[in-house]
Amino acid sequence: MNIHIAGYSISSNYKKTKLFYSKGAYITNACKCNYCKNYCLACDYLDLSTKILFRSFGINPKKEAEVWHLFEDDDWLSPL
Template sequence: MKRIQIHKWIIEYNYNKTKEFYKNFHLITDGCDCLNCKNFVEAIPVLPKDVITFFESLGIDPRKEGEVSEYCENEDGTHLYGGFFHLVGRLISGPDVWNKNDESGTMKSLDKDLYKIENFKFGFTNEINLARDGFPEPILQIEFEGIVPWVISEESGKFI
């Protein structure tokens, strides 16, 4: 495991095990055929290079495994997406991106603590959701939110 600091977090992660899992896993669109997921996968090549480099530096292929949601369309035609991916690793120190609200017990994002790259925000959490069967342990979850262009035709699901 390699130990690195990313913004306010120190994590340990295994790049090779993470990359190997993603190499062998199917595209998000093989598990969901909605236009929002299809657009996310097809838009990966046009996302800012620094965002893709960040995912890849952790061994993550953002076209695969993750949980992705489209939240809204922006006035300029881009879309706000959010979701999470997994990597083989653990959070050593830094704020958990999700924090329990003392009154209601619900979770809330700590937006001020997020790591920003271009039009994306990232954070780490120990709250592991929907990890795929066979994902190597220990598992660390990376949350994201970002602006993604719409690159497919809504009628056909094909590239615009």
């Protein structure tokens, strides 16, 4: 399968990708942190075009392999 997006051509094997994701577990099965829980919840609110894109590749975004949070910084909203 080839998909063309913004001047890029992306090739994928839909059947192999779908099979790979069918055997995977939701990220929250392995990790119970709030970031992973929030990620899975946020997947329910993806816009339709994003959901269609994931489906066209055979990807289940809730079965992501890794989600992480870089850091927290309460000062990031402070003016310079």
